[in-house]
Amino acid sequence: MYDLAIIWDWIAFSVRWLHVITAMAWIGASFYFIALDLMLKPAPDMPEGAYGEEWEVHGGGFYHTTKYLVAPARLPEHLTWHKWQSYTTWLSGAALLMIVYWVGGELFLLDPTKADLALWQGIVISGGSLTIGWIAYDQLCKSRLGENPTALMLILFVILVAMAWGYDQIFTGRAALLHLGAFTATIMTANVFFQIMPNQRIVVADLKAGRTPDAKYGKIAKLRSTHNNYLTLPVVFLMLSNHYPLAFGTEYSWLIASLIFLTGVTIRHYFNTMHKTGKGPHWTWFVTVLLMILIAWLSTVKTGETWEEAEARPLTDYEQRYAEADGFEDAYYAVVGNCSMCHAREPAWGNMHWAPKGVYLETPGDVARQAGQIYLQAGVSHAMPPPNVIQMDDEARQMIVAWVREVRRAN
Numbered sequence: 001m002y003d004l005a006i007i008w009d010w011i012a013f014s015v016r017w018l019h020v021i022t023a024m025a026w027i028g029a030s031f032y033f034i035a036l037d038l039m040l041k042p043a044p045d046m047p048e049g050a051y052g053e054e055w056e057v058h059g060g061g062f063y064h065t066t067k068y069l070v071a072p073a074r075l076p077e078h079l080t081w082h083k084w085q086s087y088t089t090w091l092s093g094a095a096l097l098m099i100v101y102w103v104g105g106e107l108f109l110l111d112p113t114k115a116d117l118a119l120w121q122g123i124v125i126s127g128g129s130l131t132i133g134w135i136a137y138d139q140l141c142k143s144r145l146g147e148n149p150t151a152l153m154l155i156l157f158v159i160l161v162a163m164a165w166g167y168d169q170i171f172t173g174r175a176a177l178l179h180l181g182a183f184t185a186t187i188m189t190a191n192v193f194f195q196i197m198p199n200q201r202i203v204v205a206d207l208k209a210g211r212t213p214d215a216k217y218g219k220i221a222k223l224r225s226t227h228n229n230y231l232t233l234p235v236v237f238l239m240l241s242n243h244y245p246l247a248f249g250t251e252y253s254w255l256i257a258s259l260i261f262l263t264g265v266t267i268r269h270y271f272n273t274m275h276k277t278g279k280g281p282h283w284t285w286f287v288t289v290l291l292m293i294l295i296a297w298l299s300t301v302k303t304g305e306t307w308e309e310a311e312a313r314p315l316t317d318y319e320q321r322y323a324e325a326d327g328f329e330d331a332y333y334a335v336v337g338n339c340s341m342c343h344a345r346e347p348a349w350g351n352m353h354w355a356p357k358g359v360y361l362e363t364p365g366d367v368a369r370q371a372g373q374i375y376l377q378a379g380v381s382h383a384m385p386p387p388n389v390i391q392m393d394d395e396a397r398q399m400i401v402a403w404v405r406e407v408r409r410a411n
Helices: 003-039 084-103 119-142 149-168 173-208 216-243 253-277 283-298 307-312 317-323 328-339 364-369 371-379 394-410
Strands: 050-058 061-068
Touching: 003 084, 003 216, 003 253, 003 371, 084 119, 084 173, 119 149, 119 173, 149 173, 149 216, 149 253, 173 216, 173 253, 216 253, 253 283, 307 364, 317 364, 317 394, 328 364, 328 371, 328 394, 364 371, 371 394
Parallel strands: none
Antiparallel strands: 050 061
16 A cells, blocks of 8 residues: 555656656747747748748758748648647646645645645636636637737736735645646647647648638737747746745745746747847846846745644644554654754754745644655655755654554555
């Protein structure tokens, strides 16, 4: 039974690996085509119907790319569709969210200090918010606001700020920022699946049938692609944020996430302009640095649950199951004696400002809540504590293993 935890962790690692690989492929292709589109230039000898061309050198060869706004006189039978990078990234990300935040929801998804929710309620909010978010966004794009891209982007930013705050009122800090990233990534992939690809298929079908495609399809694709362009960098930040408690483990993590969307705009604006004109607006870097300084300052504002409040808070059913098990007392003192100098609300190690990954290991409730991760990090593996910080003896590790296995055998 207890070996299932190890197998499950390897499954999560494998899915995360797939997610990172496909995300790299999607983002790389997206950035390349954005840059290529902006670098296209007219030439006197271009084919009829061509909009622009670009010469590139890579890997010892030369590439000559020509773009047609509609299509060439002869549409080739073979077309390469860039879609699977997006689809696989979202599917693997959704699977990872379910593995970590649904199956492991008692630990990673729910925060009893914020909202008293059953796990099933948290899962419904998790999945439902992604679906509703896409529907609301899609309807906004199809409304008259679609004719005013700037106003639409501002409204989208307000929605993202509201979602950042809303998630933070319910979920753990890690889950809140991760869900905000998933919320945004769902919009991006749905843009490809529900709008860009179907409309492109209509254009191709019209061309093959000898009909003139309606220009509205290209306009729709352009709007959605522009949104994806500016949302990419914030999504990457949010996906990485769960490794950095300074990002997710503060009172103002929702505001930090909101400001990151602005940095995504300034950075992408610089590169988009540079690709198009050969020179980027340097003011964007000044604004980006100021935003990051503000973000760093917000991350140091110390608020949240104190040790006394954590000690007094009643244990959840999940925590109680581990706290009442045989061997808990020995395991608790082994953890506190080896881990709490760093994993504390006021860390005592070096110049550490926040506990690593926002994990606290001070009170019985803390240790019981983190039982699964303690088992993997300091029981069956020697990942924690770092050997250059403290040498945890094998007897202490065996106490942890015996305690967690006893609970899992009983359940």
